[in-house]
Amino acid sequence: MTVLNAGKPLSPPVFLAPMAGITDRPFRDLVARFGAGLVVSEMVASQEMVQAKAAMRERAELGMNVENTAVQIAGREAHWMAEAARWLEGSGAVMIDINMGCPAKRVTNGYSGSALLKTPDHALRLIEAVVEAVAVPVTLKTRLGWDDDLRNAPQLAARAEAAGVKMVTIHGRTRCQFYKGRADWAAIAEVVEAVSVPVIANGDITGSDTARQALTASGAAGVMIGRGAQGQPWLLAQIAHNLFGALAPDIPEGSRLLDMVSEHYEAMLDFYGPELGVRVARKHLGWYMDHAGTADAAARRAVLTAKDPAEVLRLLGRALTPEDQVAA
Ligand SMILES: Cc1cc2nc3c(=O)[nH]c(=O)nc-3n(C[C@H](O)[C@H](O)[C@H](O)COP(=O)(O)O)c2cc1C
Missing domain, CATH: 1.10.1200 (Non-ribosomal Peptide Synthetase Peptidyl Carrier Protein; Chain A)
Structure with missing residues (x-):
């Protein structure tokens, strides 16, 4: 399935994951230069941003109007999420991603990030508020669920799609796993079955072999890569070449x-x-x-x-x- 942004394909479907403190403008530019279908900004806290923390705004702003860049927002109040999305769109953002996957205690204690998996009705209200606030595509990034007893990503994704979300990225772990164990790519297949928008598989993809395995196990439309790109910003382009026939990157040595x-x-x-x-x-x-x-x-x-x-x-x-x- 082709992943679209406002009618244009996000190609190749090999995307850079948002990583706070890492996927800043210089790193995103470098990865994009080698070749990536999409790069995602570090998460911005919606309320803090709207309430004018100048440094945060500037950090988010830089590069957000660059083609194939999504700006990620996090928060727990529909009002602030909508305001942040509106402000970002007004400042040139071409795509808004909602973070419902961050497991960090400082984020989940604020009832945002992956904590929203525990309150799906509330999560939906946030998604609806953001979709209604902007005309640019809104996407969602989340995990398989809160814990093994609450693996509700398929239901949340289906409701998000009904609310107007255009793409869903799933990190194949639950919140309570943090980064332990291995990402369960097969479990992402349940989300793929639950929605008709593109689903992107994420977690533990470190090269072409693991990317292929993740795609086969999940049936996802593409892959998102985070830690694997650290120290090798050409990795996404290399995977795009091996799996999707994109031009081979010139890997410097x-x-x-x-x-x-x-x-x-x-x-x-x-x-x-x-x-x-x-x-x-x-x-x-x-x-x-x-x-x-x-x-x-x-x-x-x-x-x-x-x-x-x-x-x-x-x-x-x-x-x-x-x-x-x-x-x-
Ligand atoms: C240091 C670090 C910061 C992260 N920050 C974010 C973030 O701001 N927003 C988000 O949705 N996920 C964040 N993540 C999660 C990644 O986007 C990704 O889902 C996770 O690392 C699994 O993918 P990987 O195995 O390819 O790294 C972060 C991960 C790391 C390691």
Whole structure:
């Protein structure tokens, strides 16, 4: 089934999952540049955003008008969810995703995120309010259910579809599983059967083999990938090539990998400012080094503790291209 956004296909159906603190503008841009059908912003708390936390608005705003970007909102009050969606649409958002999957206690204690699986009537009111507030497509991201006794994603998805939701992404775990165990892709099939809008399978997809297995087990229309893309922003494009015939990405290695990582680093410093940027960038640099496998523990530590950006880049060169450094 083709996944559509306002009549245009979201192609290839390999999407970047929203991850707070990770899928910021620089990372989304990088993943999109290699090739992804959709990238999703970090979750924004609807009430806080509408009540004008300037930094939050700016963070959400940047890039939300970029084609094939969905902005994700979370909240527990229909009024604030609708207001947030309206504001985002007015600021250029082309797609709004509702978060009903976040298991974090600070979110579920506020009765938002995956806690809404326990109160489906209330969840529906939020969905209806958002759909009524905007003309752009509204999508839903949730889990299989709250726990093994309440695996109600199929019912919630069917009601969400009736309310006007255009796509449903399911992380194949319950809330109470957090990130433990393995994602149950076969269980996503029950959601696929319950709705006629596209369903996207998510959870533990780390490459073309697992993407294929998730699609086969679930019958989903596409896949969404989160942690697997850390340190390898080309992964989605690679999966899209292997499974959906998209153009093969040019995967950088050696000095070209260093160039790509350096560019990503500079983009993070620009986006966050140098002080915060140096700290935020560390997790990405760690993943790049882990993935490349070229840095020993000392080289890795040196990159991740250096404070001066120029020094970080110099150490990164040694960590990612040790052979070039010896030759030079
Ligand atoms: C650090 C982190 C932050 C996340 N933030 C969000 C979020 O803001 N909104 C959301 O719907 N899911 C969030 N998730 C869940 C992911 O979107 C995804 O559903 C989950 O990681 C499973 O997919 P994966 O195995 O491909 O990572 C987050 C996950 C991680 C690891």
